[in-house]
Amino acid sequence: LSVLAQDGKEKHAYQSDVARLRKIVINSLYSHRDVFLRELISNANDALEKLRLTSLTEPDVLTGAEQMNITIQAIKDEDGAGRIIISDTGIGMTADELTTNLGTLAKSGTSDFLSKAESDTSGTGNLIGAFGLGFYSSFLVADRVQVASLAAKSSKNPNPKQYVFTSGADENSFEIFADPRGNTLGRGTEITLYVKGDAVNYLDEQTIKDLVNKHSSFSTSFPIYLLTHRVEMVPQEVPEEDGPV
Numbered sequence: 130l131s132v133l134a135q136d137g138k139e140k141h142a143y144q145s146d147v148a149r150l151r152k153i154v155i156n157s158l159y160s161h162r163d164v165f166l167r168e169l170i171s172n173a174n175d176a177l178e179k180l181r182l183t184s185l186t187e188p189d190v191l192t193g194a195e196q197m198n199i200t201i202q203a204i205k206d207e208d209g210a211g212r213i214i215i216s217d218t219g220i221g222m223t224a225d226e227l228t229t230n231l232g233t234l235a236k237s238g239t240s241d242f243l244s245k246a247e248s249d250t251s252g253t254g255n256l257i258g259a260f261g262l263g264f265y266s267s268f269l270v271a272d273r274v275q276v277a278s279l280a281a282k283s284s285k286n287p288n289p290k291q292y293v294f295t296s297g298a299d300e301n302s303f304e305i306f307a308d309p310r311g312n313t314l315g316r317g318t319e320i321t322l323y324v325k326g327d328a329v330n331y332l333d334e335q336t337i338k339d340l341v342n343k344h345s346s347f348s349t350s351f352p353i354y355l356l357t358h359r360v361e362m363v364p365q366e367v368p369e370e371d372g373p374v
């Protein structure tokens with residue numbers, strides 16, 4: 130059941146399984162929450178592989194963004210909080226795909242995973258990736274997650290629009306709406322993790338660099354860029370030189 134709020138935002142209730150599943154993923158992975166980055170980079174890599182494969186039959190999909198890559202940014206706010214943004218120029222998702230892929234248990238067999246995982250959470254680590262559930266690992270480090278996505282152009286989707294999926298860790302609902310920024314991605318998906326208090330260490334560039342090199346650099350076939358934020362140097366006012374003394 131999705132309610133269209135007056136501000137044009139569609140509010141969806143999670144299926145009960147999704148809420149249960151997210152809790153299991155978070156509890157079973159909590160002790161190795163580093164995996165969130167590996168899972169999201171792996172999803173980005175899959176989306177880029179899907180793009181590359183599709184482009185063999187539908188070259189149109191390559192318009193919108195020349196490069197196939199993954200970029201990571203860590204942005205710290207003054208108050209010590211911040212967000213991690215993982216973007217890719219992969220196949221991207223339509224509003225319906227955002228709803229299906231992220232809001233429901235679309236993958237078959239996930240309910241089997243549920244029943245198994247509820248009893249013993251030992252082997253669930255790698256199963257999570259297998260069921261495309263890596264997205265939920267975002268909530269290991271974030272109390273709010275926003276996913277902006279612009280699907281690749283194709284014959285059945287000639288004018289794609291950028292949409293946003295957003296959900297809070299403790300909410301049993303998510304929202305989908307047209308991105309007020311417009312089509313800023315060119316093509317692909319941008320995951321914004323609003324990092325929670327006890328995970329602010331993941332905002333540190335060196336930490337991210339180490340995690341990428343530890344888990345992901347060998348298992349992705351596309352370049353991964355870590356964008357660093359140069360603090361803008363404000364030009365100092367040079368005092369007027371007095372005349373010759």
Ligand SMILES: COC(=O)c1c(O)cc(O)c(Cl)c1CCC(=O)Nc1cc(O)c(OC)cc1O
Nearest residue numbers: 169172173176219221222230235236261264318
């Ligand atoms: C197409 O995948 C994406 O756009 C994408 C991405 O580029 C980066 C990401 O971090 C994530 Cl989470 C995604 C979405 C991945 C995803 O959930 N895929 C997915 C899930 C399903 O349940 C499914 O069932 C039909 C199909 C999917 O592609």
